[in-house]
Amino acid sequence: xxxxxxxxxxxxxxxxxxxxxxxxxxxxxxxxxxxxxxxxxxxxxxxxxxxxxxxxxxxxxxxxxxxxxxxxxxxxxxxxxxxxxxxxxxxxxxxxxxxxxxxxxxxxxxxxxxxxxxxxxxxxxxxxxxxxxxxxxxxxxxxxxxxxxxxxxxxxxxxxxxxxxxxxxxxxxxxxxxxxxxxxxxx
Ligand SMILES: [Zn+2]
Numbered sequence: 001x002x003x004x005x006x007x008x009x010x011x012x013x014x015x016x017x018x019x020x021x022x023x024x025x026x027x028x029x030x031x032x033x034x035x036x037x038x039x040x041x042x043x044x045x046x047x048x049x050x051x052x053x054x055x056x057x058x059x060x061x062x063x064x065x066x067x068x069x070x071x072x073x074x075x076x077x078x079x080x081x082x083x084x085x086x087x088x089x090x091x092x093x094x095x096x097x098x099x100x101x102x103x104x105x106x107x108x109x110x111x112x113x114x115x116x117x118x119x120x121x122x123x124x125x126x127x128x129x130x131x132x133x134x135x136x137x138x139x140x141x142x143x144x145x146x147x148x149x150x151x152x153x154x155x156x157x158x159x160x161x162x163x164x165x166x167x168x169x170x171x172x173x174x175x176x177x178x179x180x181x182x183x184x185x186x187x
C-alpha cells in the first residue's frame with residue numbers, strides 16, 4: 001500500500017513494462033492535485049517554478065536516502081539533520097477526534113496551505129516509517145525497468161516486487177523466455 005512518502009517519491013515514474021512512458025510527474029498539475037486530494041493537504045496548484053524546484057530537490061534527496069537504506073546502509077547524523085530541517089518547514093496543530101469505527105484519534109493537522117508544508121509532511125511520514133519499522137523494510141522493485149520504491153510490510157520481509165501481479169508476473173515471464181533462449185531443446 002502506498003504511503004504518503006512513497007507516493008511522493010514515486011512521482012518519478014518509470015514505465016515498469018520497459019516502454020517509453022517514463023516521466024517525472026512532479027511538475028504536472030494533474031499529479032499535484034491528485035496528490036494533495038489523496039493525502040488531504042492544500043497548496044497552490046500548479047506549484048510555482050520555485051516551489052517545483054524545491055519539491056524536486058527534496059524528492060531527489062529523499063529518493064537517494066531511501067535507496068541507500070534499502071541497500072542496508074544505516075542512517076547517518078547528516079540524514080537526521082536533513083530530515084529535521086525539512087520537517088521544520090511546516091507546523092502542525094493537534095486535534096482530538098472521535099471517529100465512528102476507530103474510536104478516539106489524535107491527529108496532527110497541517111497549519112499552512114503551501115508546498116513547504118507538504119515537504120514537512122512527507123519528511124515526517126518518512127521519519128515515522130524509520131521510527132516504526134526502521135529503514136530495513138524499504139525496497140526498490142526488483143524489476144529494473146520499474147524501480148518503484150515501496151515499504152515491505154509482509155511478515156517474511158521478502159517482498160521483491162512492488163506488485164506481484166504486475167512486476168512479479170512480468171519478471172516470471174521474462175525469466176521463462178530467457179531460459180527458453182538458452183536451452184531451446186528443452187520445451
Ligand atoms: Zn515494480
